[in-house]
Amino acid sequence: MESIKLFLSGTDRLRDMLCSTADGGSKLSRGVREIVAERYPGRAEVEVVFESSRGASSLRQAVEAGPSQLSSSRSDIVVTSVDAEFTATEAASADEYEADMLAAIRSIKSDPGSHIIVLLASTIDPETIVSNYQREESDPNSLRVHRYDLAAMRLSFEEGISVLDVDRIIAEMGAADHVPAFLDYSEAACDAISQEMVRIMDDYAFFDERPLLPQVGRDTK
């Protein structure tokens, strides 16, 4: 049976989106590990490892400097999330986020077996409705998410990583019912996100007897 190591680097929110309560999440009775076990019995099992991270800068340090669980052991999939940027002690600009992520991605990709999936974030902030940005001292949360999401999408284009489009999934479901607070998603939304993660893993052939699709990107140097 194929064993797939899923390394989550992020905040508790990332764990809530992908992990059951048995794996440390707080919302789901069935996370990615359980969905894979149900859907592909006897073919694959998922081992989930979680390491707390405060955004791309923190991930870059963990990858480059160590010691961390990520740098010390090979992971099949490294998962990180845009929402972690909102826990960083100092808010990174989108350019800084992209540069840190780029460095982390290249370092992770130096191990040919590792794949990277970045969870985008929903831009919905139920507390803040902005119609004139001149009145805002700094970027409102929704605009910051747009900038980070865009940077992550660019990285997908450049580096071949995958993005799990949380923004789209929540939008399809209707954010009014599924985003009670900024970056806080309902149980149903988290379940949909977990299902999407399994679909992406399936796309890469993690559950099939064929070679994994490579994350090449535009720059193949």
Next chain:
Amino acid sequence: MIEATLVKGARAWRAIAGNGTAIEKYVKRKYRKAVRFERGRNATLYSNQDAVVVQSKEGPEPKRGIFMKGGCDLPSLFLTGPMIKDVLREGSIAIARPAVAVGSSQTSQVLQTLEGIPEEHVVETCQRLRVPPTFFKPHLFDETFVGSGMDRFGEFPKSAVVLSVGSDLTRSLHRHREHGFLVDIGGWWLNQSLDKAIQDVETVKWFRKNFEPVGKMTVPEFATNMELIAKYLRDQLDSHLIVMNTLVVEPLNPTHNFQLQNEDHITRKRSFNIALADLSRSQGFHVIDVDRILKENGVRDQVDFAHFPVEGKLPVAHEAFRIFRELEIV
């Protein structure tokens, strides 16, 4: 019920007489301009497909006007008509869009009308593409407007101008090789369907000979154009500018890896919305956050970013109404 019967009737007519007959055009024109009205306690709402006028029982003065130019997402704002009718106590308010707008709403096209195009340069183009000479006039920058089919209410000042980013996002333009003016042949050939124009091979040959493609607008071009328009409307017309952004996600699109895709296609809508927010900060205009409203409402059943279902239109209108109130237009 009546509309469904009309649609069936139109299909039956086309099956017999073909598409785009003179009779069909005449009926369409008449139907488009037909004014319906709805009386309220303090005001009456008059509406057709291109304009809404709400007039209080106290009389038409003072007048306020909201002029819209853009794509298929703008008509949602006509739903503010009943909201205005319920609160209007004095004067009148018109909301209108040009009857011919889809092929002329890109900001580069709008700005070229401000710079002015000599009439003799566009005569042949107007004839060949069957658009009126007024097509190249700077309607957006006129101080007043009259709602299409609403002549009896007279002119309204442009208290606010509403644009949407949809045209700049999607339309591909062509430039006249000699005179440099721009036309749009995407989706609709100016004011008629593309397949209709293609039937006319001579026009296609003439078009190829005289126009060259300039493609879609870049984000910096959009920012430059929108800034110029915002400044002109503020400084010359004393109008408020309100711009509708766009839904950035693609409902039910399962793509998660963009390594083999076109970067511009992936990032375009989000880049435009971000640029619009930055422009709002620098120029002080208002944005109707269609992206947020539709996402809150749910977009699973949405056909594309510019054509949202009825359930999505009303919340957009509510947000527009809130902004109109904030700007003291209503």
